Amino acid sequence: MIECQNIYKTYVNGDVETKVLKDVSFTIKDGEFVAIMGPSGSGKSTMMHILGALDTPSKGKYILDGQDVSTLTDDELAVIRRQKIGFVFQSFNLLPRATVLRNVALPLVYAGIDNMEREELAKKASLQAGLDESRFYHLSNQLSGGQMQRVAIARALVNNPTLLLADEPTGNLDTKTGDIVLGTFQRLNDQGHTIILITHEPYVARHADRIIQIRDGQILSDEENKDKKIFNSDSDEN
Amino acid sequence: MKTRDIFQESYTALAANKVRTALTMLGIVIGIGSVIAMVGIGQGAQGSIEANIQSIGSNLITVSSGVQRTTGAAVSGGLGSAQTLTQEDADALKEELTNIKAVSPELSRRYQVTAKGTNTNTQVIGAETGYPTVRNLNIDSGSFLNDEQVKNASKVAVLGPTTRDTLFGEGTDPIGQTIRINGTQFKVIGVTQAKGGSGFTNQDDMIFVPISASQRYLVGLSASGKAYVSSIAVSAENPEVMTEVQNQVTQIMLQRHNMSDIATADFTVQNQSDLVSAASSVTETLTILLASIAGISLLVGGIGIMNMMLTTVTERTREIGLRKAIGATRSDINFQFLTEAIILTFVGGGIGVIFGWAVSLIASNFGITSQIDYTSVLLAFGVSAGIGVIFGYYPARRASRLNPIEALRYE
Numbered sequence: 001m002i003e004c005q006n007i008y009k010t011y012v013n014g015d016v017e018t019k020v021l022k023d024v025s026f027t028i029k030d031g032e033f034v035a036i037m038g039p040s041g042s043g044k045s046t047m048m049h050i051l052g053a054l055d056t057p058s059k060g061k062y063i064l065d066g067q068d069v070s071t072l073t074d075d076e077l078a079v080i081r082r083q084k085i086g087f088v089f090q091s092f093n094l095l096p097r098a099t100v101l102r103n104v105a106l107p108l109v110y111a112g113i114d115n116m117e118r119e120e121l122a123k124k125a126s127l128q129a130g131l132d133e134s135r136f137y138h139l140s141n142q143l144s145g146g147q148m149q150r151v152a153i154a155r156a157l158v159n160n161p162t163l164l165l166a167d168e169p170t171g172n173l174d175t176k177t178g179d180i181v182l183g184t185f186q187r188l189n190d191q192g193h194t195i196i197l198i199t200h201e202p203y204v205a206r207h208a209d210r211i212i213q214i215r216d217g218q219i220l221s222d223e224e225n226k227d228k229k230i231f232n233s234d235s236d237e238n
Numbered sequence: 239m240k241t242r243d244i245f246q247e248s249y250t251a252l253a254a255n256k257v258r259t260a261l262t263m264l265g266i267v268i269g270i271g272s273v274i275a276m277v278g279i280g281q282g283a284q285g286s287i288e289a290n291i292q293s294i295g296s297n298l299i300t301v302s303s304g305v306q307r308t309t310g311a312a313v314s315g316g317l318g319s320a321q322t323l324t325q326e327d328a329d330a331l332k333e334e335l336t337n338i339k340a341v342s343p344e345l346s347r348r349y350q351v352t353a354k355g356t357n358t359n360t361q362v363i364g365a366e367t368g369y370p371t372v373r374n375l376n377i378d379s380g381s382f383l384n385d386e387q388v389k390n391a392s393k394v395a396v397l398g399p400t401t402r403d404t405l406f407g408e409g410t411d412p413i414g415q416t417i418r419i420n421g422t423q424f425k426v427i428g429v430t431q432a433k434g435g436s437g438f439t440n441q442d443d444m445i446f447v448p449i450s451a452s453q454r455y456l457v458g459l460s461a462s463g464k465a466y467v468s469s470i471a472v473s474a475e476n477p478e479v480m481t482e483v484q485n486q487v488t489q490i491m492l493q494r495h496n497m498s499d500i501a502t503a504d505f506t507v508q509n510q511s512d513l514v515s516a517a518s519s520v521t522e523t524l525t526i527l528l529a530s531i532a533g534i535s536l537l538v539g540g541i542g543i544m545n546m547m548l549t550t551v552t553e554r555t556r557e558i559g560l561r562k563a564i565g566a567t568r569s570d571i572n573f574q575f576l577t578e579a580i581i582l583t584f585v586g587g588g589i590g591v592i593f594g595w596a597v598s599l600i601a602s603n604f605g606i607t608s609q610i611d612y613t614s615v616l617l618a619f620g621v622s623a624g625i626g627v628i629f630g631y632y633p634a635r636r637a638s639r640l641n642p643i644e645a646l647r648y649e
Contacts, residue, residue: 005312049643052563054563054642054643056644073291074567074568075567075568075569076567078565078570079562079565079567080563080566081564081565082565082566083565087563087564089560089646093556093557093559093560095557095560097254098250106564107564107565108239109243110239110248110561110564110565110567110570111564112239112240112564114240115242124373155564159565214470214560
């Protein structure tokens with residue numbers, strides 16, 4: 001359960017004050033698939049940073065799993081991220097020259113889980129993200145874009161997070177592979193994962209159950225997605 | 239984050255850039271290596287000089303001749319080159335001193351020596367029977383000079399092992415053979431045992447003849463017609479009476495030379511520990527000098543590490559951002575980068591120790607003695623790990639303080 005209560009975010013740069021978020025409130029229940037949509041400069045990235053516990057609001061409360069995250073220190077936020085949040089970035093951000101499994105297991109390293117268990121969990125998450133077993137020991141820089149993003153998804157899943165946050169996950173992919181990745185998100189959502197998708201593309205947002213539109217730091221609309229686009233195929237592309 | 243994982247991550251990062259890692263490490267290798275080698279060579283020099291001084295005798299007090307220093311521009315000659323010490327001085331010391339083992343007047347000069355077609359230029363020492371006691375000299379074969387020979391100024395000679403090798407060949411028995419010193423025939427009666435030593439202090443390349451024979455046939459008398467000696471060595475009974483004996487020697491000598499102040503006297507009285515400490519202080523200074531030059535290269539190596547770590551942090555900004563996003567705390571990142579620097583310096587230090595060791599071994603092949611003790615090896619390891627911490631600290635801190643949001647956006 002995620003609750004945002006009257007969130008404000010203001011950046012101060014010298015004498016200039018920029019109000020990025022102005023009184024944003026919403027609740028996301030466990031198991032929801034929500035798209036946060038808005039053009040660039042709307043504040044959706046800042047929203048994602050706050051939801052992902054990378055940043056804290058200037059004012060207001062962000063409650064994740066019943067815990068108020070808005071007043072934590074940097075290191076406390078790091079612990080929240082490692083326990084409850086899985087990130088998928090537009091540019092994958094994989095470690096080059098490292099195997100698929102090592103990339104996937106990376107969050108577990110910081111969680112202090114030992115080697116044997118890490119490998120088990122990493123294999124499980126990779127299969128869940130739709131990666132073929134034959135790729136487990138490939139180096140991440142030898143993979144195609146779609147496969148890289150699956151590795152990133154597996155990495156986000158590996159610590160069994162409360163919330164999966166995807167920031168423009170299809171931005172670096174062609175339409176076909178993008179669709180497959182979005183299908184993966186839908187399947188994960190069907191398995192009970194809570195997913196928040198941040199995008200500026202209406203087409204991508206249409207894959208979610210609920211769309212929150214942000215403009216100029218405020219919520220423009222927050223409604224159920226009536227014409228949800230559903231994919232059936234979820235095969236590994238090569 | 240587990241310690242094992244910190245090492246694993248650091249190792250992977252270092253292995254990813256092998257050439258750069260190796261070059262950075264080279265700075266530390268050279269730094270530590272040269273410190274080890276320089277300190278080793280310095281200490282070796284110190285050791286061998288001390289051993290040389292010890293081997294010229296024990297509890298030794300030496301009276302050397304010198305020009306009397308008067309007011310004005312008098313020049314003091316080299317020790318032993320003047321003719322101010324006489325055989326009578328030595329005889330007086332023999333009679334009047336107490337608590338001594340032996341007194342040994344010596345008259346040394348270099349001569350051309352020939353034997354059956356071979357010839358060499360070596361130190362010929364006029365000595366008395368007290369010489370072996372005072373100078374810790376042992377006889378290998380034959381015998382040393384006896385009282386009779388000294389009294390009669392017999393033309394007999396005892397050879398050092400190196401001189402024997404030069405004149406008669408290695409391992410031969412020269413006893414009974416004759417040699418010519420400066421044209422005068424001497425009969426060989428003994429060979430001394432090897433004592434080691436090198437260069438100007440080689441005590442194995444010498445010939446001993448009765449001091450009376452040297453005075454009569456080789457060196458001659460002084461300008462004033464007296465039998466003179468170049469130095470008188472006195473061996474005290476034990477280390478405790480050294481000072482007392484030295485004072486007695488000084489008193490007797492001053493009295494005999496009608497002088498009141500040792501500072502202006504025409505001789506000097508030195509004891510062995512003065513020599514040892516003078517030589518030690520010289521070599522210690524030398525060691526410090528060498529070590530500090532080497533230390534500078536170590537410092538440069540350390541700066542190289544810092545430079546590489548800063549470059550690495552900049553290059554891997556996005557990676558650091560990602561690591562933070564997936565749950566790495568500041569201290570996780572800090573330790574990871576610090577460990578990289580420490581691995582670099584520690585491994586570099588280890589190779590450096592081996593390298594320095596090798597250099598000093600090679601140096602000893604060229605006749606430079608060197609001596610490496612375990613404290614300097616441990617110290618070098620400690621210093622290199624310390625350099626890793628010092629020069630790795632700032633880059634690691636910088637990495638750990640990166641803002642994950644900005645780091646992830648970094649291009």
